[in-house]
Amino acid sequence: EIVLTQSPATLSLSPGERATLSCRASQSVSTYLAWYQQKPGQAPRLLIYDASNRATGIPARFSGSGSGTDFTLTISSLEPEDFAVYYCQQYDSSPQTFGQGTKVEIE
Amino acid sequence: QIQLVQSGAEVRKPGASVKVSCKTSGYTFTDYAMHWVRQAPGQRLEWLGWINAGTGNTKFSQKFEGRLSITRDTSANTAYLDLSSLTPEDTAIYYCSRDRNGLDNWGQGTLVTVSS
Numbered sequence: 001e002i003v004l005t006q007s008p009a010t011l012s013l014s015p016g017e018r019a020t021l022s023c024r025a026s027q028s029v030s031t032y033l034a035w036y037q038q039k040p041g042q043a044p045r046l047l048i049y050d051a052s053n054r055a056t057g058i059p060a061r062f063s064g065s066g067s068g069t070d071f072t073l074t075i076s077s078l079e080p081e082d083f084a085v086y087y088c089q090q091y092d093s094s095p096q097t098f099g100q101g102t103k104v105e106i107e
Numbered sequence: 108q109i110q111l112v113q114s115g116a117e118v119r120k121p122g123a124s125v126k127v128s129c130k131t132s133g134y135t136f137t138d139y140a141m142h143w144v145r146q147a148p149g150q151r152l153e154w155l156g157w158i159n160a161g162t163g164n165t166k167f168s169q170k171f172e173g174r175l176s177i178t179r180d181t182s183a184n185t186a187y188l189d190l191s192s193l194t195p196e197d198t199a200i201y202y203c204s205r206d207r208n209g210l211d212n213w214g215q216g217t218l219v220t221v222s223s
Binding site: 034036043044045046048049050053055056087089091094095096097098099100101 | 142144151152153154166168169170202204208209210211213214215216
C-alpha cells in the first residue's frame, strides 16, 4: 500500500500569509493525487485533483503542484475560512490512501 | 443541486453488522462511481472501497475483504455499505462520496459506534 506522509503536522500562520503544505508518497503516484480541506464536524471538501487542477468553485488562491512522489498545496494568501485540516489522497493504486493531515491554525 | 444524504447514526455490539445508506439526487446516479471512506476519532481518512453505480462492479480495500459489501439500488439512486463482524475499532464516521475528478461531493457522514 502506498503511504502518504504530510508535512508539517501543524502550520501556524496569520491571515494574509502564504501556506505551503507538502505530501510525499512512498512510491510514484504519477499525478493521481488530490487535496481536501476538512473543518471540524464537516465532511472533507475537494480542492485539487490530478495534482494541479482546481475543483469546481475553489478559489484561485489554492494551487497544487508536483508529480511522482512529491506534491505541494499552496494557499497564496490565507483567508480566515482557510484555517482547517488538509489531507492529500492518492488514487493511482488500490487501496487508495490518505495522508495523516496538516492542520493550518491561526498563529 | 447535487446531494448525498446518508442514514442516521447507528450503535452496534461487537460481532454485529451495520448497513449505511447514501441517497443521491441532482445528478445521474449511474454515471459515476461511489466511494466509501471512514474516519475514526482523531484519525486520518481511510478508504474502504467503491462501486461503479452503472455496472455494479466493486473494489474493496483488502483490509476489509470478506466483511465489506457495497451495493446500489439504481431505482432509488442509493448506494449502501454493509460491514459485518464489527469490532470497537470500526467505530468511526462513515462517508459516501461521488467520484468525479476526485471525490467531489460527500454525504454528511454516519457515525457508527461499536460498543458492548
